Amino acid sequence: MTQKIFNLAFLFIWASVLSQPKKQPEFISPQVNIDNTVAFKLYAPNANSVKLNSQIENGSVDMVKDESGVWSATIGPVKPDMYPYAFNVDGIQLADPKNTNIFPNEGFQNSLVEITGNTPLVHTIQNVPHGTLSYRFYTSPELGQRPVVVYTPPGYELDTKNTYPVLYLLHGTTDTEETWTKVGRANSILDNLIAQGKAKPMIIVMPYGRAYPTINKSAGSLRNWDNLQEIKKDFLNHLFPFINKNYRIKKDRNSHAISGFSGGGGTSLYIGLNNPEIFSWVFGFAPGMLPNEFDRNNALAFENPNQTNKNLNLFWIGVGKDDFTYTAIKDYFKVLDNKGIKYESYISDGGHTWMNCKLYLSIIAQKLFK
Amino acid sequence: MTQKIFNLAFLFIWASVLSQPKKQPEFISPQVNIDNTVAFKLYAPNANSVKLNSQIENGSVDMVKDESGVWSATIGPVKPDMYPYAFNVDGIQLADPKNTNIFPNEGFQNSLVEITGNTPLVHTIQNVPHGTLSYRFYTSPELGQRPVVVYTPPGYELDTKNTYPVLYLLHGTTDTEETWTKVGRANSILDNLIAQGKAKPMIIVMPYGRAYPTINKSAGSLRNWDNLQEIKKDFLNHLFPFINKNYRIKKDRNSHAISGFSGGGGTSLYIGLNNPEIFSWVFGFAPGMLPNEFDRNNALAFENPNQTNKNLNLFWIGVGKDDFTYTAIKDYFKVLDNKGIKYESYISDGGHTWMNCKLYLSIIAQKLFK
Numbered sequence: 244m245t246q247k248i249f250n251l252a253f254l255f256i257w258a259s260v261l262s263q264p265k266k267q268p269e270f271i272s273p274q275v276n277i278d279n280t281v282a283f284k285l286y287a288p289n290a291n292s293v294k295l296n297s298q299i300e301n302g303s304v305d306m307v308k309d310e311s312g313v314w315s316a317t318i319g320p321v322k323p324d325m326y327p328y329a330f331n332v333d334g335i336q337l338a339d340p341k342n343t344n345i346f347p348n349e350g351f352q353n354s355l356v357e358i359t360g361n362t363p364l365v366h367t368i369q370n371v372p373h374g375t376l377s378y379r380f381y382t383s384p385e386l387g388q389r390p391v392v393v394y395t396p397p398g399y400e401l402d403t404k405n406t407y408p409v410l411y412l413l414h415g416t417t418d419t420e421e422t423w424t425k426v427g428r429a430n431s432i433l434d435n436l437i438a439q440g441k442a443k444p445m446i447i448v449m450p451y452g453r454a455y456p457t458i459n460k461s462a463g464s465l466r467n468w469d470n471l472q473e474i475k476k477d478f479l480n481h482l483f484p485f486i487n488k489n490y491r492i493k494k495d496r497n498s499h500a501i502s503g504f505s506g507g508g509g510t511s512l513y514i515g516l517n518n519p520e521i522f523s524w525v526f527g528f529a530p531g532m533l534p535n536e537f538d539r540n541n542a543l544a545f546e547n548p549n550q551t552n553k554n555l556n557l558f559w560i561g562v563g564k565d566d567f568t569y570t571a572i573k574d575y576f577k578v579l580d581n582k583g584i585k586y587e588s589y590i591s592d593g594g595h596t597w598m599n600c601k602l603y604l605s606i607i608a609q610k611l612f613k
Numbered sequence: 614m615t616q617k618i619f620n621l622a623f624l625f626i627w628a629s630v631l632s633q634p635k636k637q638p639e640f641i642s643p644q645v646n647i648d649n650t651v652a653f654k655l656y657a658p659n660a661n662s663v664k665l666n667s668q669i670e671n672g673s674v675d676m677v678k679d680e681s682g683v684w685s686a687t688i689g690p691v692k693p694d695m696y697p698y699a700f701n702v703d704g705i706q707l708a709d710p711k712n713t714n715i716f717p718n719e720g721f722q723n724s725l726v727e728i729t730g731n732t733p734l735v736h737t738i739q740n741v742p743h744g745t746l747s748y749r750f751y752t753s754p755e756l757g758q759r760p761v762v763v764y765t766p767p768g769y770e771l772d773t774k775n776t777y778p779v780l781y782l783l784h785g786t787t788d789t790e791e792t793w794t795k796v797g798r799a800n801s802i803l804d805n806l807i808a809q810g811k812a813k814p815m816i817i818v819m820p821y822g823r824a825y826p827t828i829n830k831s832a833g834s835l836r837n838w839d840n841l842q843e844i845k846k847d848f849l850n851h852l853f854p855f856i857n858k859n860y861r862i863k864k865d866r867n868s869h870a871i872s873g874f875s876g877g878g879g880t881s882l883y884i885g886l887n888n889p890e891i892f893s894w895v896f897g898f899a900p901g902m903l904p905n906e907f908d909r910n911n912a913l914a915f916e917n918p919n920q921t922n923k924n925l926n927l928f929w930i931g932v933g934k935d936d937f938t939y940t941a942i943k944d945y946f947k948v949l950d951n952k953g954i955k956y957e958s959y960i961s962d963g964g965h966t967w968m969n970c971k972l973y974l975s976i977i978a979q980k981l982f983k
Contacts, residue, residue, distance in 0.1 A: 335710075378745070
C-alpha cells in the first residue's frame with residue numbers, strides 16, 4: 244500500500260517535472276499491425292482539425308477524434324519501408340509526440356514509421372555483423388567545429404592493417420549530418436549488403452553540408468553558389484585531410500566515390516566532376532540542378548568529354564518519375580548525350596523521397612569499387 | 614528572370630513536398646541574444662493559447678500572438694547553460710519546429726536551447742581535441758539488436774596500444790542511449806576536462822536502458838525490478854563482453870566505474886554495488902530509489918559494510934535540493950550512516966534536471982581513476 248502510494252507520487256511528480264499534459268489517455272503511436280496497416284494517434288482534445296501528412300501512398304488523411312480527445316487514422320496495408328510523417332493540428336505541423344524516431348532536419352519536424360513486413364528489407368536492422376557509426380568533429384578556421392558521421396564496416400577496429408575505399412555521402416538541403424543514417428539507414432544498408440557479399444566493405448563519410456555560419460542557414464538550396472564554394476573549400480582543406488589522417492583509407496582515385504541527395508546531389512556532382520584527381524565514382528540521387536548552371540558547374544567535365552569518360556569508373560544518376568527535379572535532370576541527360584559523356588541513369592517510381600534514397604544507395608553500393 | 618522563376622518553383626514544390634504550411638512568416642527560434650535573453654517563437658495562427666514550458670528559471674510563460682500568427686516570448690537574462698523546453702499549444706505539448714536540437718526521449722518531446730555566455734562552459738563544444746562517439750549495436754538473444762553509444766577519448770584511434778579505464782553511464786527513465794550526449798554533453802564535458810588536464814582519458818559506455826521488448830516500455834521506472842533483472846543479465850552477459858572485446862579497456866576493477874541518472878541511477882547503484890568484482894567506483898545522479906527496496910537492492914553491500922568500504926574507491930551520490938528524489942535519498946544516506954558505509958554526497962541547487970546531470974558528471978569526471 245505504502246509502496247503503491249509512493250510509486251504513484253513518484254510518477255505524478257515525474258509527470259509534472261516533464262511538463263506533460265496530465266490525464267492523457269494511454270496509447271501507442273504509430274502502431275504497425277501484422278497486416279501492415281498502421282494506426283496513427285494524437286491526443287489533442289481542443290483541436291478543430293487534425294490531419295495525418297505522410298509520405299506513404301494515400302497516407303495523407305483527416306484524423307477522427309474520440310470522446311477522450313485522441314485523434315486517430317488507420318491506413319494501409321502499407322508497402323513495407325520506412326516513411327516520414329507528421330500531424331497537422333489546426334495548421335501547425337508537428338512530429339508525433341509518442342514516437343522517438345525523429346527525422347533530423349533544420350526545416351521541418353517529421354517522425355519516422357518503419358513497416359518491416361515479413362521479409363527483412365535492405366535497410367532493416369538485422370542480426371548481422373554491424374559496422375560502427377562515429378560522430379566526430381573536425382576543425383575549420385572559417386566554419387568552426389564541424390560535425391561529421393563516419394561509417395566504418397564490420398571488423399574495421401579489429402583488423403588494424405586493412406585499408407578501405409571511401410564514399411562521401413551528402414545530405415539534402417535542410418537535412419543534417421545524421422539524416423543519411425537516421426532516415427537513409429546508410430549503415431544498415433551497408434551492414435546487410437556486406438553480410439550478403441553484395442557490397443565491398445567501405446567507409447562512408449557523411450558531413451554536415453551547410454557552410455554555416457559563413458553562409459546563413461536561410462540562404463536557399465545547398466547548391467547555392469556561395470555555399471558550394473565554401474563547402475568545396477571546407478571539403479578539400481579540412482574534411483578530406485581529417486578523414487585521411489584518422490581513417491585507414493585507400494588513397495588512390497579508384498577507391499574514392501561521392502554521392503548526395505537533392506541539394507547535396509548537386510554538390511556531389513560539382514565536387515566529384517571538378518576533382519577527378521580524387522574521385523573516379525560520381526553519383527547523384529535526384530541531384531538539385533538548374534539548366535542555366537550546367538556550364539558553370541560542369542566546366543571541367545565538359546571541357547574534354549573524352550578525358551571525363553576516362554576519368555570516371557561510373558557516373559550514375561538516379562531520380563524518381565514523379566520527382567520535381569526530374570525535369571532539370573532530363574535536360575542534363577540531353578546535354579551529357581550531346582557532349583558524349585557517358586553515364587548511367589536509373590529512373591525509379593516515386594518522388595523526391597528518402598525511400599528512393601535508400602533504394603539508390605542500395606543499388607550503387609553493389610556497383611562501387613568493383 | 615527565368616532562373617528566379619525556376620528557383621521559386623523549386624522552393625515552392627520543395628515546400629509542398631515537405632508538407633510545410635505555406636506563407637509562414639520567416640523567423641528564428643530560439644534566438645539567443647547577446648545579453649543572454651532568449652526569444653522563443655512559434656507560428657500558430659489558429660491557436661487560442663500558447664505557453665512556453667521551459668526548465669529555465671522563470672521560463673514558463675504565456676506567449677503573445679502578433680498579427681502574422683507568430684506567438685512569442687522573450688525571457689531572461691538566462692544563466693548560461695543548455696535547457697530543455699517545449700511549447701504548449703491549446704493543451705498539446707510540442708517541440709520547437711524551428712529547432713533541430715531535440716531531446717531524445719520516449720515519453721515527451723522537448724527542444725534544447727543553449728546559452729553559452731561569454732565564457733565557454735564545461736559542456737560547450739570548443740576548439741580542443743575531440744574524442745569519438747561511436748554508435749554501435751551488440752546482440753542479445755533475449756533483447757535483440759541493442760544500441761549503445763561509446764565515447765573514446767581524443768587520440769584513441771591513433772595510439773593503438775594504450776588501454777583505458779571505463780565509465781558505464783546510464784540514462785533516466787524514458788531517455789534513450791543518445792540522451793547522455795545530446796542533452797548531457799558527456800562527450801564535450803570529457804573533451805574539455807581532458808584538454809585542461811582535469812580528467813583522465815577514459816572510455817564512456819552509454820547503453821539503452823530499457824529491457825524492451827522483454828519488458829514492455831510502459832512498465833514504469835527503469836528501477837522496476839523486472840527491468841533491473843533483465844538489464845543486469847544483458848549487462849553482464851552481452852554488453853560487458855562486447856565492450857571488452859571491441860575496446861582497449863583496462864581490465865582491473867580500479868578502472869571500472871558506473872553511474873546513472875534517476876531511474877538509471879537506481880540501476881547504476883544496483884549493478885555497481887552488487888558486482889564489486891567489476892566496479893570499485895559507484896555513482897548515482899539523483900538516483901531513483903524507494904525506501905522499501907533498500908534492503909533488497911543493496912543486499913551484498915549491506916551484508917558486510919567493512920568489505921563494502923574496502924571494495925569502493927568512491928561511492929558518490931549527487932542530488933538537487935529541489936529534486937523529488939531527494940526525500941528517499943536522504944533516507945538512504947541515513948541507512949548508509951547507520952551501517953557505517955562510506956559515501957560522498959553532493960547536494961546542489963535545483964531539481965531533477967539534465968543541467969544538474971552535466972554538473973555532476975563534470976565533478977565526478979575529475980575524481981575518477983585517480
